[in-house]
Amino acid sequence: MTKETSPHSKENDEQPLPPNQVTKPLTPPDHTDTLRPNPKELLNGAPISLARLKKFAGQNILSVDDFTREDVIEFARFAAFLEAVEIAPYHPLDGKIVITAFFEASTRTRTSFESATLRLDGKIISIPDAAITGVKKGESIGDIGEMFNAYGDAVIMRHTETEALKEILGNLRIPLINAGNGSGEHPTQALTDWYALLKWRPNLAQPFAGDPAERLHLGIMGTPGTMRAVKSFLLMSLLFKDHLRKVTIVSEMADPLGPELKDAITDSGIEFEVQADMSAIVNDLDVVYMNSIALLGGSYRTMDRKYKLNAQSELKPSAVILHPLARLDELDKSLDETAHNLYFTQAHGSVFVRQALLLAVLDRFHRLPENSPLQ
Numbered sequence: 001m002t003k004e005t006s007p008h009s010k011e012n013d014e015q016p017l018p019p020n021q022v023t024k025p026l027t028p029p030d031h032t033d034t035l036r037p038n039p040k041e042l043l044n045g046a047p048i049s050l051a052r053l054k055k056f057a058g059q060n061i062l063s064v065d066d067f068t069r070e071d072v073i074e075f076a077r078f079a080a081f082l083e084a085v086e087i088a089p090y091h092p093l094d095g096k097i098v099i100t101a102f103f104e105a106s107t108r109t110r111t112s113f114e115s116a117t118l119r120l121d122g123k124i125i126s127i128p129d130a131a132i133t134g135v136k137k138g139e140s141i142g143d144i145g146e147m148f149n150a151y152g153d154a155v156i157m158r159h160t161e162t163e164a165l166k167e168i169l170g171n172l173r174i175p176l177i178n179a180g181n182g183s184g185e186h187p188t189q190a191l192t193d194w195y196a197l198l199k200w201r202p203n204l205a206q207p208f209a210g211d212p213a214e215r216l217h218l219g220i221m222g223t224p225g226t227m228r229a230v231k232s233f234l235l236m237s238l239l240f241k242d243h244l245r246k247v248t249i250v251s252e253m254a255d256p257l258g259p260e261l262k263d264a265i266t267d268s269g270i271e272f273e274v275q276a277d278m279s280a281i282v283n284d285l286d287v288v289y290m291n292s293i294a295l296l297g298g299s300y301r302t303m304d305r306k307y308k309l310n311a312q313s314e315l316k317p318s319a320v321i322l323h324p325l326a327r328l329d330e331l332d333k334s335l336d337e338t339a340h341n342l343y344f345t346q347a348h349g350s351v352f353v354r355q356a357l358l359l360a361v362l363d364r365f366h367r368l369p370e371n372s373p374l375q
């Protein structure tokens with residue numbers, strides 16, 4: 001960062017940035033230090049591309065299609081920087097107002113976006129429930145969007161309806177971040193998923209080089225065609241196809257993908273299968289992505305609940321599990337204390353991914369420390 005653009009004092013220059021004191025590290029299960037991946041390994045001394053992140057200034061984030069593989073990697077590396085240093089003293093979102101408009105239930109996405117904003121010294125207008133808005137009186141999402149233009153600098157919206165994004169975009173003139181639209185997409189969750197994977201295996205940020213047999217077998221215990229988080233994860237995973245040996249969807253459904261995803265995975269050239277017998281492949285999986293809750297027709301349904309994992313499951317010792325959460329009994333708590341648990345790292349890392357997104361969309365790079373590794 002240049003001195004001209006930084007508001008910070010000279011004392012901050014050239015000083016090593018102190019470690020992040022805000023986030024308490026996870027206590028890893030015994031003998032599982034690999035599950036407390038060090039974000040600095042993703043930084044690897046190389047600069048983060050400012051030009052690549054600045055492309056997102058003032059932009060909407062609606063879909064995984066908004067990202068290239070290089071974008072995902074640079075966002076993950078920026079998140080790693082934000083995780084590794086104490087950024088709060090620089091107040092980079094000072095003066096900005098973020099509206100979190102959640103017209104559907106959330107534990108993680110809303111609170112992690114709000115935490116990300118508050119830790120950067122931005123302010124929040126929080127709408128945790130459609131019932132406290134004019135929606136209760138029949139007001140349209142389009143009209144609500146028109147109001148948001150005057151009240152905030154960016155909107156983070158979750159909605160039960162897939163088409164709600166289009167409706168609000170018709171009137172919105174500030175950036176919109178999609179926090180989950182019906183059975184559509186959940187792109188910031190996919191970034192969070194890949195941030196966890198890139199910290200776990202930093203070599204995933206490099207083109208694959210090595211024995212093809214060492215590429216990853218990705219197993220999905222969920223229904224990508226109807227579960228937005230699973231869909232976005234799968235689409236983002238296709239950007240890293242050179243690291244994938246095979247994708248297996250564990251499902252009793254004849255077609256858990258739907259035509260759009262089936263075309264995407266076919267076009268990628270990755271070997272894939274739909275397997276109803278989990279026991280036939282579970283001991284070959286390197287990464288397992290789980291979810292059982294789908295939002296269908298405005299209500300929650302559970303799908304393929306017979307597929308469950310616990311600490312006794314015949315997983316490879318090195319296999320890791322991701323889950324967007326909330327979980328039901330498909331992901332047993334006995335796994336929490338095992339080396340397979342990447343899902344808590346995934347959930348906790350979301351704050352830094354969302355900080356990275358907000359700083360990019362609101363173009364606040366000039367508020368970062370002088371010695372930030374962005375060039």
Ligand code: CP
Binds near residue numbers: 110186189229
């Ligand atoms: N992963 C996720 O979207 O969780 P929430 O529904 O709690 O936001």
